Amino acid sequence: MSDVITLAHGSGGRKTSELIAELFKKNLGNEYFTADDAAVMPKPEGRIAMSTDGFIVSPWEFNGGNIGKLSICGTVNDLSCMGAKPLYLTCSYIVEEGFPVEDLEKIAQAMGETCRKAGVKIVAGDTKVAGKGQVDKVFITTAGVGVIADGVNLSGANAKPGDKIIVTGDVGRHGTCILLARDEYGIEADVKSDCAPLWDAVEAVLAVCPEMHVIRDATRGGVGTVLYEICDQSGVGIDINSEAVPVAPEVRGVTGMLGLEPLYLACEGTMVMFCPAEYADKVVEALKQTEHAKGAAVIGEVTAENKGRVVMTTSIGGKTYLPQPGNELLPRIC
Amino acid sequence: MSTIEEARSYLENYDGPDFRIMEVCGTHTHEIFRQGIRRILSPKINLISGPGCPVCVTPVSFIDEAVFLALEKGCTITTFGDLVRVPGSKMSLAGARAKGAKIKVVYAPFDAVKIAQENPEEQVVFLSVGFETTTPSDVIAVKKAMNAGLKNFSILTANKTMPGAYEAMGKSCDAFLYPGHVHAITGTQICKDMCDKGVSGVIAGFTGSELLTALAVAVKKFGEGKPFFVNCYPRVVKDEGSPAAVAMVERFMEPCDAEWRGIGTIPMSGMQLRDEYAEFDARKKYSVPDLKPEYKTACRCGDVLQGKITPNQCPLFGKACNPDHPVGACMVSDEGACSAFYMYGGDL
Secondary structure, three states: OOOEOOHHHHOOOHHHHHHHHHHHHHHHOOOOOOOOOOOOOOOOOOEEEEEEEEEOOOOOEEOOEEHHHHHHHHHHHHHHHOOEEEEEEEEEEEEEOOOEHHHHHHHHHHHHHHHHHHOOEEEEEEEEEEOOOOOOOEEEEEEEEEEEOOOOOOOOOOOOOOOEEEEOOOOOHHHHHHHHHOOOOOOOOOOOOOOOOOHHHHHHHHHHOOOOOEEEEOOOOHHHHHHHHHHHHHOOEEEEEHHHOOOOHHHHHHHHHHOOOHHHOOOOOOEEEEEOHHHHHHHHHHHHOOOOOOOOEEEEEEEOOOOOOEEEEOOOOOEEEOOOOOOOOOOOOO | OOOHHHHHHHHHHOOOOOEEEEEOOHHHHHHHHHOOHHHHOOOOEEEEEOOOOHHHHOOHHHHHHHHHHHHOOOOEEEEOHHHHHOOOOOOOHHHHHHOOOEEEEOOOHHHHHHHHHHOOOOOEEEEEEEOOOOHHHHHHHHHHHHHOOOOOEEEEEEEEOHHHHHHHHHHHOOEEEEEHHHHHHHOOHHHHHHHHOOOEEEEEOOOHHHHHHHHHHHHHHHHOOOOOEEEOOOOOOOOOOOHHHHHHHHHHEEEEEEEEOOOEEEEEEEEEEOHHHHHHEHHHHOOOOOOOOOOOOOOOHHHHHOOOOOHHHOOOEOOOEEOOEOOOHHHOOOOOHHHHHHHHOOOO
């Protein structure tokens, strides 16, 4: 195979077949992976959830992952947030002419590895090649289907006064990592993206608390944006304790220097969960047993007062609003 | 005050005579709101957000000068991001950018020098605003450009110094919460002199606990009934300040009268480049005309900066004026009193 992707790789002809066989099938193949026009799978038992997400992160490779890993985690986590066990994914690539084949292989490898970890299968895909300059390196879209267990009913509109709010890990790492990778601020720090598939964490949580009210992935806009979304959707207020919000020291250092609020930086492997208060300890305990949620913590609770606002108790016991979500801080973060 | 809890409880329960203390540092303003400190204080302690945010006190005419350089002279304007959205009499720099002006946001003055070096065909002007804390890096940028022999780099100065403001605002409050970083450069003599003139104050650091401690010390000293000065930020502020930074600024700059937005002209409260560095002074280099804009607005930033009203008492606050559409400079910068009040719910 040639060293770089050419327009011929996207033509649907021999070069495309070569690419599928030598690169995608090798890394992503499974019993349902198809060369036909559509994949055929057995029908799952129960309600299904379906989701899709596009990935245009720049740079495509970052500390802790690459666009391939991210594209699997994104859709796996979106499904998981509805309590759906992710089963099948499709993926669609748009690759810029001249992109190194070696790099595309790295991306496919990361996708394969992440799929195996998350217990999900890529069943169909598509590759298009755009001319030089018509797309920036590589864009990926994934779509996925998952199955929801009986009795699970998660929605952003389900938060109730008294609910405890839990984050599954420290916040703001992916956003900080991408910000550093762009090298626009001249700051050097070792911040690894939290990019990870979290179905195992959600499964563990639902096992101890099937009545879980809300689970949401804190991607673009970070945990702060999720909190305001839930306030709106559920018609409640939120109280959080700023001291309880886990932030890695390296993230605190970078955000402190730049005057950024970690609660508003993107996460790609951190969720926000709202559960009835009596389950909070069990949920945190269950999360801590899973690979990517060892830093789980209760950060606050839902209130009937201050509807639509997030009130924060500060380290010195003051109270302020968490500022409302503002403009997009960084474009192309995921 | 041995512990933060003691300081907090003292400030919560204070029941002496009314006490007005003014912070004159934008970072203090931001932190006071972000930490929810106003809500902790007894109603007898009134915190006033004074003129300490460099963006907030930059006059309309300065924005007009920058727009003039960008549109009429074709200069590339390099600036800290906040200034881009500050309204001028006709337009902001963002407005000028929409008309085709080259406006580049930088994070440090050296980045502006670098832009000049890398783009010899462009005439690069850096907007030099700020107080004693940031002026040293502005003059170091000039020095760098001079050493590199750059002919296409200059600065438009609106640098300001604090002592003039202390004197001008001294009657608006009972004491100042002096800006820690300014005095890390200038030292503490200025504050001692102010104390001799009957103006009180404490130098404060920037964390929640440092701010609470400094406030508690100020309230306690106020109760003793004499002018006072205490350095509550000794881990950073030394009596002698930073003589090297002061000397560097003195080599390149000299005091001048300066206009403060919403307050007026305060004699000798600005800094401008000395005549021998005129080639780096954008005003002289491009013969910028003396712009005296007519500017009418219902915005009451000036009254906010002087502590005459709180931000939410301005008729525009949260309505015509909000962080997405700032009318006054105090709503533009994160360090502005109106912006901080709006974001963190000053009336919570």
